[in-house]
Amino acid sequence: MMNSITSSNILLTLYLALIAQASIVVKRADSSSTSSASSTSSSPATISKPASANLTTENQALAPFQDGVFEFFGWTNPTFPQYHNSCNITNQRMINGALIDTLEVSSFARDRLLANGTSDEIYKRWFGDAPLFTVAGVIENTIQGVKDDLLFRCDDPQGGCAANPTSWWGYHVLNTTGETNFCDLFYSGKKPLTHICFEGTIVEVGPTLYAGIDLFHRYFHLDQMSSEGYIGEYTEELDDILALAQNNATYAVRNVDNYLYYLADVYAEAVIPGGCLGDLSEN
Numbered sequence: 001m002m003n004s005i006t007s008s009n010i011l012l013t014l015y016l017a018l019i020a021q022a023s024i025v026v027k028r029a030d031s032s033s034t035s036s037a038s039s040t041s042s043s044p045a046t047i048s049k050p051a052s053a054n055l056t057t058e059n060q061a062l063a064p065f066q067d068g069v070f071e072f073f074g075w076t077n078p079t080f081p082q083y084h085n086s087c088n089i090t091n092q093r094m095i096n097g098a099l100i101d102t103l104e105v106s107s108f109a110r111d112r113l114l115a116n117g118t119s120d121e122i123y124k125r126w127f128g129d130a131p132l133f134t135v136a137g138v139i140e141n142t143i144q145g146v147k148d149d150l151l152f153r154c155d156d157p158q159g160g161c162a163a164n165p166t167s168w169w170g171y172h173v174l175n176t177t178g179e180t181n182f183c184d185l186f187y188s189g190k191k192p193l194t195h196i197c198f199e200g201t202i203v204e205v206g207p208t209l210y211a212g213i214d215l216f217h218r219y220f221h222l223d224q225m226s227s228e229g230y231i232g233e234y235t236e237e238l239d240d241i242l243a244l245a246q247n248n249a250t251y252a253v254r255n256v257d258n259y260l261y262y263l264a265d266v267y268a269e270a271v272i273p274g275g276c277l278g279d280l281s282e283n
């Protein structure tokens with residue numbers, strides 16, 4: 001039994017160790033933190049960690065950003081959008097959880113890409129024979145690139161959430177370069193990454209069912225992250241996405257949805273034996 005330790009068991013053990021360590025740190029923290037998640041514009045990256053034993057509602061919004069979590073996923077300097085003051089603490093807490101999921105899912109993709117290169121079957125499935133530099137750069141920039149033009153808001157400035165309460169998760173605010181609005185449906189409908197493979201196959205449910213992957217996608221509606229549209233939604237249909245990889249790899253590495261399937265495919269295979277991609281011909 002003991003000899004069946006897999007890398008994912010090790011990862012899980014490390015993760016549990018991290019959590020244990022983090023809670024110890026929290027208990028021992030010296031309350032020197034003075035910043036708080038105020039209701040005005042704020043960014044998780046610029047806020048000190050919450051003081052220990054002071055789990056006010058405000059501080060709870062920062063719980064996903066506990067000490068060590070960036071390093072654990074191998075990111076030295078992840079960057080985040082600002083919050084508009086319309087995102088209350090509850091909204092921020094949920095979005096922060098999704099942001100950490102984005103860091104996690106992207107870290108698996110980065111590590112697999114660097115370890116296995118372009119001959120990897122998962123890489124070939126979604127990016128064909130494209131050189132890896134675009135993919136490596138997009139993943140790195142999405143997590144650690146400058147995001148000073150980005151604003152997350154929660155006040156439905158265009159009324160799209162109110163008009164589409166059962167179908168809109170969020171939207172890019174028209175006539176802005178960097179504003180994304182979250183609808184309440186995002187919080188109730190999108191799943192944590194830990195649910196991967198338990199909601200159906202990736203082909204059945206689509207990668208953006210998972211909040212962290214959905215956020216990765218939302219970034220590309222914003223000019224600063226898409227590099228003014230260099231990365232775009234050229235096609236969202238699975239058949240077309242697969243065809244891009246096979247016949248038009250130059251565009252596969254510029255198409256948002258190729259990234260989303262790649263992230264989900266890599267992650268599922270890493271955490272669940274055999275993954276759960278599903279039947280590619282079914283669609």
Ligand SMILES: *[C@@H]1O[C@H](CO)[C@@H](O)[C@H](O)[C@H]1NC(C)=O
Binds near residue numbers: 051058059
């Ligand atoms: C607890 O946190 C809140 C909000 O960050 C802060 O206003 C308050 O002063 C803190 N209390 C203590 C005892 O540190």
Ligand SMILES: *[C@@H]1O[C@H](CO)[C@@H](O)[C@H](O)[C@H]1NC(C)=O
Binds near residue numbers: 090154184
């Ligand atoms: C924050 O807003 C959401 C709606 O987006 C609401 O359900 C929630 O109760 C609000 N939380 C607080 C603390 O006001």
Ligand SMILES: *[C@@H]1O[C@H](CO)[C@@H](O)[C@H](O)[C@H]1NC(C)=O
Binds near residue numbers: 112115116
């Ligand atoms: C590299 O690919 C193999 C399968 O060919 C996989 O088992 C391994 O986990 C991959 N490496 C990483 C770091 O994902």
Ligand SMILES: *[C@@H]1O[C@H](CO)[C@@H](O)[C@H](O)[C@H]1NC(C)=O
Binds near residue numbers: 174175
């Ligand atoms: C965006 O700008 C266009 C052109 O100025 C205008 O017609 C439109 O009403 C604006 N839309 C919103 C939602 O502000």
Ligand SMILES: *[C@@H]1O[C@H](CO)[C@@H](O)[C@H](O)[C@H]1NC(C)=O
Binds near residue numbers: 234247248251
């Ligand atoms: C590749 O895909 C892009 C975007 O859909 C399209 O504009 C272009 O014509 C395609 N190129 C080829 C050779 O199919």
